[in-house]
């Protein structure tokens with residue numbers, strides 16, 4: 133290897149690399165100057181650009197082309213509102229991981245992730261900073277964290293449901309096309325008045341939690357309204373809601389099984405793209421996501437902050453579970469009364485169930501003891517046929533008609549003995 137005359141001096145190759153980096157940074161700044169704001173969340177501003185169509189972005193397009201990054205689609209640019217070095221990079225890496233998990237799984241009926249293109253933490257000029265501030269940035273730094281990904285045309289699930297709800301209002305029902313022009317804020321305002329939305333309690337110390345709670349409350353008002361107006365009785369709407377539910381549930385399960393939890397699974401973080409009669413859901417926003425190793429437990433949804441405060445994150449399956457209720461999947465009785473006695477007989481005769489009884493050394497079925505024993509052993513049964521049969525039996529014994537009901541009763545009834553195994557039990561019941 134040729135010796136360097138001065139190790140502190142960059143080599144020519146290093147110099148070229150540094151120049152390329154500088155060019156990319158300048159190009160990102162062009163993006164920040166040219167992109168149009170289309171949306172925002174609590175943490176990020178979302179802009180739209182089409183790199184391919186902007187001659188000034190030729191250098192970036194070439195660089196990305198060399199990395200085989202596809203620029204056929206328009207791009208969404210997420211700019212973090214608060215500059216906190218490392219945050220954007222982490223978010224981008226988790227989005228990449230999620231994208232890889234779902235691409236590798238390559239299964240049908242699952243939500244996708246917008247292709248992550250690149251992340252950049254760039255220096256910005258004052259004029260750019262000013263522009264970002266007018267778009268809603270809360271940063272006064274001369275740097276910005278920028279995530280570039282595929283733009284997904286369509287509505288997020290909250291906007292989608294709001295739009296559907298507004299179209300059910302007498303004043304708008306005659307002219308649904310006009311409702312298609314409204315953005316999230318306009319739809320929110322209309323429904324806020326009609327359905328008496330609550331506003332977050334600003335006196336609360338934990339503003340973020342207060343906002344989360346009021347959003348949840350208002351979302352429930354929209355669900356209720358959709359049910360009352362008969363929206364959820366329309367077969368084509370039921371089918372659509374169930375399609376969305378399935379895609380989200382499958383994607384979440386795949387991510388969770390592969391060591392990634394979203395922890396921000398609310399309606400605004402799922403995008404619904406409807407093209408050529410096809411519905412495709414996208415999972416976005418990995419700002420609160422976390423990677424973990426080993427089996428997932430409920431503890432991933434909790435984080436110890438300073439001063440003994442615990443932060444609680446929403447469950448990844450919250451939205452699909454709500455959609456199941458909305459599309460009346462839950463009302464489809466798990467077993468009707470005639471079937472219950474037949475099934476009971478069948479399971480009592482089942483070799484798997486006999487094995488369980490033997491293992492537990494019980495002959496007579498007494499609900500209390502059997503349930504406790506079975507649930508106490510849920511961990512060792514895992515998702516085995518035996519475990520499932522046992523759970524089915526408990527469900528039947530309790531004479532419950534829906535999974536939700538069964539889960540709820542089992543949860544409260546045996547809260548203490550289930551403890552950590554709650555998640556597993558819920559999972560087993562869900563797979564019934």
Ligand SMILES: Nc1ncnc2c1ncn2[C@@H]1O[C@H](COP(=O)(O)OP(=O)(O)O)[C@@H](O)[C@H]1O
Pocket residue numbers: 171172173174175176177178208210246281282283284285287288400401403416417418419
């Ligand atoms: N790739 C994308 N394509 C189209 N719209 C998007 C995209 N990413 C985000 N959005 C829209 O912008 C909103 C805010 O983006 P998000 O990443 O959730 O930001 P935040 O972290 O602030 O919640 C989303 O609710 C969605 O409506």
Ligand SMILES: [Mg+2]
Pocket residue numbers: 173174400401417
């Ligand atoms: Mg979001």
